[in-house]
Amino acid sequence: MQRFIVVRCFYAVLVLFAVSIIVFVLARASGNPIDTMLPLDATPEQQQVFMELWGLDKSYPEQYFDFLVNAFRGDFGNSVKWADRTAMGLVIERFPLTLKLGAVAIGISVLLAVPIGVLSAVKKDTIFDLNGKVFALLGQATPPFWLGIMLIWIFAVELDFFPTGGDEGISWIILPAITLGWFQVAALMRLVRSAMLEVLETEYVTLARVKGIREWKVVWKHCLRNASIPPLTLFGILAAQVMTGAIVTETVFSLPGTGNLAIEAIRGRDYPVIQAVVVLFAVIYIGMNLAVDILYAYLDPRIRYDRA
Amino acid sequence: MEVSLPTPAQAGPQAGRVSRFVREVRRYPLIPITILIVVLIIPAIFAPWIAPYHPIDDGGLPNRLKPPVWAEGGTWDHVLGTDKQGRDILSRIIHGAKYVLMVSLSVIFVSGIIGVSLGLIAGYFGGWIDNLIMRGVDVFLAIPAILLALALVTSRGPSFGVVIFVICFILWSRYARQVRGEVLTIKNQDFVARARVVGASHFRVIVRHILPNVFNTIIVLATLQVGFVILLEAILSFLGAGIPRPTPAWGLLVSEGRELVISGKGWQLSLFPGVAIVLVVLSFNLLGDWLRDRLDPKQRNL
Amino acid sequence: MTARNESAMSEPQQDVPNPNLSRREMGVGDVILQVRGLRTWFYTRAGIVKAVDGIDFDLRQGETLGIVGESGCGKSMTARSLLRLVPRPAGRIVSGQILLEGEDLVTKSEEEMRQVRGKRISMILQDPQTSLNPLYTIGNQLREALGQAHRGNSKSMVRRAIDALRSVNVAAPERRLHDYPHQMSGGMKQRVVGAIAISCEPSVIIADEPTTALDVTIQLQYLRLLKEIQENTGLAIIFITHDFGVVARMCDRVAVMYAGRIVEQGPVRELFNNPSHPYTEALMASVPKLEERVEWLYSIEGQPPLLRDLPPGCRFAPRCPEAREQCLAEYPSSHRLSPEHTAHCWRLDTSWQ
Numbered sequence: 001m002q003r004f005i006v007v008r009c010f011y012a013v014l015v016l017f018a019v020s021i022i023v024f025v026l027a028r029a030s031g032n033p034i035d036t037m038l039p040l041d042a043t044p045e046q047q048q049v050f051m052e053l054w055g056l057d058k059s060y061p062e063q064y065f066d067f068l069v070n071a072f073r074g075d076f077g078n079s080v081k082w083a084d085r086t087a088m089g090l091v092i093e094r095f096p097l098t099l100k101l102g103a104v105a106i107g108i109s110v111l112l113a114v115p116i117g118v119l120s121a122v123k124k125d126t127i128f129d130l131n132g133k134v135f136a137l138l139g140q141a142t143p144p145f146w147l148g149i150m151l152i153w154i155f156a157v158e159l160d161f162f163p164t165g166g167d168e169g170i171s172w173i174i175l176p177a178i179t180l181g182w183f184q185v186a187a188l189m190r191l192v193r194s195a196m197l198e199v200l201e202t203e204y205v206t207l208a209r210v211k212g213i214r215e216w217k218v219v220w221k222h223c224l225r226n227a228s229i230p231p232l233t234l235f236g237i238l239a240a241q242v243m244t245g246a247i248v249t250e251t252v253f254s255l256p257g258t259g260n261l262a263i264e265a266i267r268g269r270d271y272p273v274i275q276a277v278v279v280l281f282a283v284i285y286i287g288m289n290l291a292v293d294i295l296y297a298y299l300d301p302r303i304r305y306d307r308a
Numbered sequence: 309m310e311v312s313l314p315t316p317a318q319a320g321p322q323a324g325r326v327s328r329f330v331r332e333v334r335r336y337p338l339i340p341i342t343i344l345i346v347v348l349i350i351p352a353i354f355a356p357w358i359a360p361y362h363p364i365d366d367g368g369l370p371n372r373l374k375p376p377v378w379a380e381g382g383t384w385d386h387v388l389g390t391d392k393q394g395r396d397i398l399s400r401i402i403h404g405a406k407y408v409l410m411v412s413l414s415v416i417f418v419s420g421i422i423g424v425s426l427g428l429i430a431g432y433f434g435g436w437i438d439n440l441i442m443r444g445v446d447v448f449l450a451i452p453a454i455l456l457a458l459a460l461v462t463s464r465g466p467s468f469g470v471v472i473f474v475i476c477f478i479l480w481s482r483y484a485r486q487v488r489g490e491v492l493t494i495k496n497q498d499f500v501a502r503a504r505v506v507g508a509s510h511f512r513v514i515v516r517h518i519l520p521n522v523f524n525t526i527i528v529l530a531t532l533q534v535g536f537v538i539l540l541e542a543i544l545s546f547l548g549a550g551i552p553r554p555t556p557a558w559g560l561l562v563s564e565g566r567e568l569v570i571s572g573k574g575w576q577l578s579l580f581p582g583v584a585i586v587l588v589v590l591s592f593n594l595l596g597d598w599l600r601d602r603l604d605p606k607q608r609n610l
Numbered sequence: 611m612t613a614r615n616e617s618a619m620s621e622p623q624q625d626v627p628n629p630n631l632s633r634r635e636m637g638v639g640d641v642i643l644q645v646r647g648l649r650t651w652f653y654t655r656a657g658i659v660k661a662v663d664g665i666d667f668d669l670r671q672g673e674t675l676g677i678v679g680e681s682g683c684g685k686s687m688t689a690r691s692l693l694r695l696v697p698r699p700a701g702r703i704v705s706g707q708i709l710l711e712g713e714d715l716v717t718k719s720e721e722e723m724r725q726v727r728g729k730r731i732s733m734i735l736q737d738p739q740t741s742l743n744p745l746y747t748i749g750n751q752l753r754e755a756l757g758q759a760h761r762g763n764s765k766s767m768v769r770r771a772i773d774a775l776r777s778v779n780v781a782a783p784e785r786r787l788h789d790y791p792h793q794m795s796g797g798m799k800q801r802v803v804g805a806i807a808i809s810c811e812p813s814v815i816i817a818d819e820p821t822t823a824l825d826v827t828i829q830l831q832y833l834r835l836l837k838e839i840q841e842n843t844g845l846a847i848i849f850i851t852h853d854f855g856v857v858a859r860m861c862d863r864v865a866v867m868y869a870g871r872i873v874e875q876g877p878v879r880e881l882f883n884n885p886s887h888p889y890t891e892a893l894m895a896s897v898p899k900l901e902e903r904v905e906w907l908y909s910i911e912g913q914p915p916l917l918r919d920l921p922p923g924c925r926f927a928p929r930c931p932e933a934r935e936q937c938l939a940e941y942p943s944s945h946r947l948s949p950e951h952t953a954h955c956w957r958l959d960t961s962w963q
Contacts, residue, residue: 018447026459141590143539145546146562146582149569157572203735204743209695211755211806212727225745237449244454248543252566263547266458274459281452301790302744
């Protein structure tokens with residue numbers, strides 16, 4: 001178990017390291033910052049001062065090393081657009097909203113997908129299962145931003161149930177969270193259903209029935225835990241989708257979260273902020289995957305013991 | 309001893325012509341194919357001839373923000389209504405089909421070649437090569453691709469190439485993973501060993517013996533990915549990182565409508581392009597499901 | 611429990627149980643399970659699959675009834691039907707009675723059936739590798755079975771679980787309780803499955819090919835263990851297998867199944883000495899005998915019929931070397947060869963020359 005976790009952590013660090021290289025290369029490859037940050041009529045002296053200020057006069061390996069050391073401390077330099085703020089500070093300030101949104105969205109998708117997926121498997125080939133299938137197909141075919149706009153149109157404009165944007169009170173989060181979670185529900189549901197179907201046919205489920213255990217206990221104790229392992233592997237990807245989905249959702253609903261900040265930063269060519277957001281998202285994604293691996297080991301004693 | 313036993317064919321119900329036709333039709337996914345032809349293929353090829361108006365030229369002030377024909381104030385001149393510059397929405401959707409088709413075909417092709425090659429190499433050679441490629445997959449998955457796209461667009465400007473590059477950036481790893489898994493099981497089979505024994509090179513073994521065996525998987529995966537590609541392209545267009553304006557890409561059309569929908573002035577602007585996206589993506593997914601059941605039943609539970 | 615034990619204890623202890631001897635000595639008791647006209651059909655898109663199509667048999671206390679047949683002849687579905695665990699919604703018991711100590715199980719509610727499963731009829735499944743849930747400890751899964759029957763505190767439950775493991779000869783049962791299935795060998799797992807089956811002291815156990823997945827030496831151990839448990843508790847066993855060798859070793863009576871029906875049944879010795887259905891003969895001929903030099907192994911020509919497309923007459927007729935027109939036309943009625951030995955075959959009819 002310990003060894004398993006250590007190996008996974010090592011991989012996580014390795015991936016993070018590679019991400020940092022890509023972020024660094026992209027920042028350099030996407031054009032010389034001088035062109036975008038300095039006025040066109042800047043003198044060579046001004047350019048020189050600027051280069052030294054940003055460490056651009058050093059060699060690329062040196063620049064990368066500086067970048068890595070600073071990035072490790074969470075220091076990506078000051079924002080270009082909001083010059084008196086650090087990039088990380090801005091990101092952190094906007095992050096709670098995105099986190100709340102993501103958490104509610106994942107919560108909604110799990111609460112919907114797991115029961116529907118389980119029931120679809122238990123009631124395979126019935127009307128319920130068919131409805132679930134249609135629901136999943138529609139879910140996977142709907143562009144989230146369009147869904148968001150349509151939800152605003154129906155519920156906020158025509159019916160006036162919810163505000164069209166902003167982050168006051170509680171009701172603001174409902175439409176964005178549905179928009180963000182919608183796509184995930186379908187994928188998760190299909191996976192839960194197929195995993196459940198596989199488990200329902202195993203001998204140990206028959207044995208549980210032979211023992212005379214109540215059917216709901218057979219389903220929820222003996223099947224769901226076994227069936228939850230394949231969908232769990234999806235959770236890392238789910239987190240990534242929610243993260244990128246947040247960019248879209250926050251744009252649709254004009255929410256001042258990290259995603260919106262990223263869009264603003266990109267429009268303003270605010271590279272430090274972009275880097276900070278990318279690294280933050282990557283860290284979350286990698287962290288989620290690590291958590292999933294560990295949870296996996298907790299759920300499945302075969303991993304817990306065999307690799308101990 | 310001669311005895312006539314009932315054969316299954318005789319025992320089965322005598323099917324009438326109509327029910328046989330129905331059964332035959334149900335064997336093929338006719339509905340998704342029809343939708344794809346009507347909504348995507350025909351508009352993509354024949355847009356200049358079938359679209360009633362020019363997709364980009366201004367329609368003139370009096371034609372601004374017309375609702376669709378069945379709503380109050382709508383006319384048959386503009387079946388799905390007009391946008392704030394008086395352009396016919398139906399015409400813009402018809403012209404947009406071409407971009408959907410172009411993007412999805414090129415992305416599937418490019419990312420397919422890259423992903424399949426890397427997957428074949430990783431699965432066939434194994435060891436550190438496999439490890440390297442699969443860790444590469446992890447790295448690519450960890451980078452938020454939409455942010456990458458936006459960053460590229462701001463420095464390079466929006467273009468067709470950026471869209472293709474970014475979606476391939478996300479997609480290749482899916483092919484690589486799936487193909488690698490398949491190759492791992494295939495390469496241990498006898499015919500591969502036999503080919504090696506008679507002196508075939510690695511390249512020959514991969515191309516002649518392994519690739520044909522993963523071909524079905526690739527076809528199925530590619531079909532199932534088209535829907536995802538279209539959605540991604542739409543998202544990029546929506547965020548302004550897709551194919552540059554004023555092309556009527558469907559995601560862009562939805563995005564242009566956003567302000568007007570929220571202010572309650574023109575819901576038709578976002579609704580119809582979105583419906584087109586849903587129909588096309590849905591059809592591709594149904595087609596992919598059908599192909600998978602047909603060609604690659606072992607993936608059925610995915 | 612006590613009455614059963616006494617009758618079992620009074621028997622002379624034998625090292626290797628020989629069923630052919632012990633049957634009469636053990637004093638096989640009253641009939642506890644009667645199956646009458648049981649039909650379990652599956653309604654599929656391709657047609658009705660008659661997995662079990664009208665079978666009758668009795669089971670007495672303390673005896674072992676073998677059900678033999680090729681795979682796909684309806685043996686396992688018979689077993690599932692007795693516990694009313696037919697896969698739904700396709701499968702259904704369409705008619706017949708299952709009388710357990712006089713109570714009809716077919717008409718019981720699902721809730722009443724739960725009181726029967728595990729407590730009065732239990733089952734050992736085919737594959738020990740997959741019969742235990744990999745995510746829970748042995749102790750957890752044993753207690754679960756016990757918990758259905760006894761409301762005890764956790765301490766007494768643990769003691770009972772340990773007793774159950776000890777009764778199937780698991781060494782150091784206290785420590786085994788905390789093990790996960792993947793930490794045990796196949797034979798050990800099958801013992802645990804056996805412990806789960808007997809833990810609530812049922813009066814009938816259905817063993818569905820319990821040894822096919824085990825290797826030969828462990829098979830033998832396991833069969834001996836089952837026999838031992840039977841002698842100690844007096845329970846009745848329905849033993850499902852495709853192996854006539856195992857039948858000879860284990861069973862008192864045997865029923866031969868073919869395409870959803872019992873074609874011949876009777877005491878093991880009578881059946882071996884006087885097999886009266888061509889299918890029984892063919893099955894016996896396909897068992898390799900140790901004392902003979904085997905030149906070639908007999909195998910039955912052809913395939914069993916599709917259960918959704920059954921011939922109108924005798925179901926074995928298409929493969930039977932002796933079949934005549936009448937065999938294909940009409941299903942043969944039951945012929946009694948001795949008080950307990952019956953067979954369905956036209957050869958036994960007076961019209962056959």
